[in-house]
Every structure is written in C-alpha cells, then in structure tokens.
Amino acid sequence: MRNPWNDYVLPRMTERLLDNRTVAVYRTRAASNLTGEVVEIGFGSGLNVPVYPEGVTKVVAVEPSLTARKLARERVEASNIPIEFSGLDGQHLPLPDASADSALSTFTLCTIPDAGQALAELHRVLKPGGTFGFVEHGLSPDPAIRRWQNRLNTTQQLIAGGCNLNRGIDQLITAHGFTINQLETFEMPGPKLAAPWGYIYLGSATRN
Numbered sequence: 001m002r003n004p005w006n007d008y009v010l011p012r013m014t015e016r017l018l019d020n021r022t023v024a025v026y027r028t029r030a031a032s033n034l035t036g037e038v039v040e041i042g043f044g045s046g047l048n049v050p051v052y053p054e055g056v057t058k059v060v061a062v063e064p065s066l067t068a069r070k071l072a073r074e075r076v077e078a079s080n081i082p083i084e085f086s087g088l089d090g091q092h093l094p095l096p097d098a099s100a101d102s103a104l105s106t107f108t109l110c111t112i113p114d115a116g117q118a119l120a121e122l123h124r125v126l127k128p129g130g131t132f133g134f135v136e137h138g139l140s141p142d143p144a145i146r147r148w149q150n151r152l153n154t155t156q157q158l159i160a161g162g163c164n165l166n167r168g169i170d171q172l173i174t175a176h177g178f179t180i181n182q183l184e185t186f187e188m189p190g191p192k193l194a195a196p197w198g199y200i201y202l203g204s205a206t207r208n
C-alpha cells in the first residue's frame with residue numbers, strides 16, 4: 001500500500017539530514033577499505049558515490065525507494081565508477097554466491113526489518129576474505145541513553161520508515177560470519193537531546 005510519508009517525504013528528509021560534512025567524513029572512512037565489485041545495501045540517494053575509493057571497479061546498488069533512486073540519479077550519472085541497481089531488498093539479494101569483493105552499508109542496518117538476514121545475504125554474496133565497510137547508528141552503552149532508545153523505538157519506527165534506535169550493530173555483524181577488524185564507537189557531536197539517535201558504529205569487517 002502506498003504511504004506518501006515513507007514514499008515521498010522521508011527519502012528527501014533523509015537526504016537533507018545525512019548530507020553534511022560530519023557524516024561525509026564517516027562515509028569516507030567506512031568506504032576506505034573497499035575494492036573491486038561492491039554491493040551497497042540501502043543505496044539511498046547515492047551520498048556515498050563521491051567517497052568510493054580508487055580501487056572500486058563497480059557498484060551494485062540495492063535500494064527499494066523509487067524516490068531515493070531518483071534523488072540519486074545525478075550522482076550516479078556523474079560517477080566514473082559504473083553503478084548498477086539490482087534488487088529491492090537487502091534481505092534477498094539477486095546475486096550469485098561469492099560474487100562480490102566488498103560490501104557497504106551506511107545508516108541502513110537500522111532500517112532493514114531483519115538486519116541479520118541482510119548480513120547473512122552479504123555473507124553469501126561476498127567472496128571469503130571480502131571486506132564489509134559500515135557506518136551505522138545503534139544501541140548506546142550508556143544506560144540512560146539506552147533507556148530512551150528503547151522507549152522511543154516504536155515511535156521512531158512509525159515516523160522513520162522502520163528505523164530502529166536500539167540495535168547492537170557490532171554484535172549483529174559478528175553473529176553473521178564476519179570478523180570486525182576496525183571499529184570506532186562514539187556519540188556524534190550535537191545536543192544531548194539527540195543522543196538516542198547519535199551513537200555511531202564505524203568500521204570494517206572481513207567475511208569469514
């Protein structure tokens with residue numbers, strides 16, 4: 001069923017919120033170890049396109065939102081790296097086993113309904129030893145912030161397209177066949193009131 005908020009408004013709001021210099025630095029670091037053919041889940045409006053490093057030869061973009069794909073058009077067309085849309089759901093990738101060299105997820109594991117299933121799919125399509133770069137918001141170690149994350153989670157899901165505030169991103173990744181090699185966790189700079197939205201997991205993992 002069509003939902004104008006999720007279909008038209010949210011992709012534009014998301015682009016506005018996530019297109020800034022602070023987040024661009026996180027994106028650059030999350031993408032820095034990617035090489036070869038990359039699968040990017042939750043491609044959104046293509047805000048990672050400018051930060052793909054030199055060794056990337058092709059990007060397979062998975063994105064269910066038609067509005068986000070439209071917003072991405074200029075970035076995709078301006079890219080020197082070929083970008084091909086494939087599939088609409090990170091939980092079911094239409095790609096062969098062990099076919100990709102790297103994968104990328106930025107602010108997406110919060111929203112995919114079964115993030116574990118999406119990680120299992122990335123594990124399936126990545127070659128052994130392949131790299132998974134990520135920057136995600138998730139569960140804070142601070143009990144006071146965590147309490148608010150749990151309290152606000154249902155409302156957040158309703159207004160933010162299914163986004164969860166309280167997923168333990170590092171544990172999800174390691175529980176699905178990846179070894180995390182680099183991980184930084186920190187509270188994003190900003191007002192204390194925004195803390196439930198701002199606990200960041202930024203890093204790189206290897207497919208076991």
Ligand SMILES: C[S@@+](CC[C@H](N)C(=O)[O-])C[C@H]1O[C@@H](n2cnc3c(N)ncnc32)[C@H](O)[C@@H]1O
Nearest residue numbers: 018042043044047065089090106107108111112
């Ligand atoms: C918060 S946005 C982040 C977009 C982009 N990765 C970025 O960093 O700007 C989350 C994205 O995940 C997408 N998404 C939602 N459900 C998904 C699914 N099942 N599989 C793949 N992507 C999904 C949304 O459409 C949206 O573009």
